[in-house]
Amino acid sequence: MLRTDVLIVGAGPAGATAALNLAARHRVLLIDRLAAPVQRIGESLPPAARRLLVDMGLWDEFLRQGHAPCHGNRSRWGGQEAEQDFLRDPDGPGWHLDRARFETWLQASAVARGAALLRNTTAVDIKPVADGWQLLLHTPSGICPLHARVLIDAGGRNARLSTALGARRLRQDKLICGWLYGNDQGPADDGLSYIESAESGWWYSAALPGRRRVLAFHTDADLPAARAMRDTQWLLRTASALPGLGPRLARAGFRADTAMQRTAAHSACSTASAGPGWFAVGDAALSFDPLSSQGLFNALYTGLLAAEAGDRTLAGDADAWVGYGAELAQIKAAYRRHLAFWYGQEQRWAGAPFWQRRHDAQLDHQQAVPLVAMTV
Incomplete structure (x- = not known):
C-alpha cells in the first residue's frame, strides 16, 4: 500500500498552493483528473495577492512569468461610470494572468519543493481509519491502494471529496x-x-x-x-x-x-469546510461569484491556510480543523455582504428576473446554512 502524509485531490491553484506549502515538511501527493491545466475563465489577481506570493517565497519567480499588470477596474454600473485605480495601493498593481501558465507554474513549484504529482488520477472508496484514511487511486497504470494521514479537497465546485465525507453542497444562485x-x-x-x-x-x-x-x-x-x-x-x-x-x-x-x-459561476458553499483530518480549499470550500474578483485570491489564501492547519494536524493538534472552519465562516460572511452591496447598486432593471433575484437575496440571505466544520 502506498503511504503519504497528505493527499490533495485537485491540482488547480488551491491544491497546488497547499502542496507547495506542505511539501518541505511532509510527504505530499497531489493528484488531478486532467492530463494538464486547460485555459479557463478566472484570470484576475488583486494587488493583495502579492503578500501571499511573498510569504510563500514565490514573488520573484511570479514576476518572471510575464503576466500582464492590472492597473485598476473600470465599470459602467447603476447608470454611472466609475474607475478604481491601484496607483495608491501599497501592494502595487493586480494581475491579468495566462491561467493555464499560472497553474502549470504552481504545480511545478510544488513538485520542486518535494510534492509528487499524479495526473489523470482520481480517488474513490474513501474510508476513515484509526490513523487517517484509506482509499483507492485510479491511475493510468491501474488501481493503487493508498493510506493518507490528512486529506485536502481541492476538486473545485463539485467538491466530490467533501461530499463523499458527508458534506452537502449549497448552491445559492443560478x-x-x-x-x-x-x-x-x-x-x-x-x-x-x-x-x-x-x-x-x-x-x-x-x-x-x-x-x-x-x-x-x-x-x-x-x-x-x-x-x-x-x-x-x-x-x-x-x-x-x-x-x-x-x-x-x-x-x-x-x-x-x-x-x-x-x-x-454561481456562489456555493458546503455545510462543512473541514473535519478531523480533512480540509476543503478553493471552490470546494467557497465558490465565489466572479463579480467579486476574489476567486483566485481565495484559492491561494485557503490553500495556504489549509496547509498551515494540515501541518498542525500532523504535529498532533487534533482540533486544527475547528479554527480553519471558523476562518472560512468569516470569509463567507464578508463575501456575502460585499456581493449584496454591489448587486444592490444596480436598480435600473429592478423588475428584471436577473436583478430581482439578487435584490431579493439581500433581504433573506440570513436563511443560508452557515459554513461550519463537521465531524465525520
Whole structure:
C-alpha cells in the first residue's frame, strides 16, 4: 500500500498552493483528473495577492512569468461610470494572468519543493481509519491502494471529496458565464478590467498577456439570455452594441478567435469546510461569484491556510480543523455582504428576473446554512 502524509485531490491553484506549502515538511501527493491545466475563465489577481506570493517565497519567480499588470477596474454600473485605480495601493498593481501558465507554474513549484504529482488520477472508496484514511487511486497504470494521514479537497465546485465525507453542497444562485478569447489588433490597452451591467446580467473584459483578450457575459442559466449566448455571434453582436464595452472593444481592435464556452459561476458553499483530518480549499470550500474578483485570491489564501492547519494536524493538534472552519465562516460572511452591496447598486432593471433575484437575496440571505466544520 502506498503511504503519504497528505493527499490533495485537485491540482488547480488551491491544491497546488497547499502542496507547495506542505511539501518541505511532509510527504505530499497531489493528484488531478486532467492530463494538464486547460485555459479557463478566472484570470484576475488583486494587488493583495502579492503578500501571499511573498510569504510563500514565490514573488520573484511570479514576476518572471510575464503576466500582464492590472492597473485598476473600470465599470459602467447603476447608470454611472466609475474607475478604481491601484496607483495608491501599497501592494502595487493586480494581475491579468495566462491561467493555464499560472497553474502549470504552481504545480511545478510544488513538485520542486518535494510534492509528487499524479495526473489523470482520481480517488474513490474513501474510508476513515484509526490513523487517517484509506482509499483507492485510479491511475493510468491501474488501481493503487493508498493510506493518507490528512486529506485536502481541492476538486473545485463539485467538491466530490467533501461530499463523499458527508458534506452537502449549497448552491445559492443560478449564475453561469459564457466567454471567448481573441486578439487585440489596435492600440495597447490601458491595463484596466472592465465590467458593465445589462438587463439580463453583466459583462466583463480584460486584456491578457500576449495581446490576448477575454470577453465574458454572466446571466442565470434559466433565462433567455443563457440560451441566446450559445451563439458566438450573438455574444459578439450584443457586446458591440453596449454603450461602454462596445466602443472599448472597437478601440482595442478585438477579434475573437475561439468559440464561446460556458461554465458554472454561481456562489456555493458546503455545510462543512473541514473535519478531523480533512480540509476543503478553493471552490470546494467557497465558490465565489466572479463579480467579486476574489476567486483566485481565495484559492491561494485557503490553500495556504489549509496547509498551515494540515501541518498542525500532523504535529498532533487534533482540533486544527475547528479554527480553519471558523476562518472560512468569516470569509463567507464578508463575501456575502460585499456581493449584496454591489448587486444592490444596480436598480435600473429592478423588475428584471436577473436583478430581482439578487435584490431579493439581500433581504433573506440570513436563511443560508452557515459554513461550519463537521465531524465525520
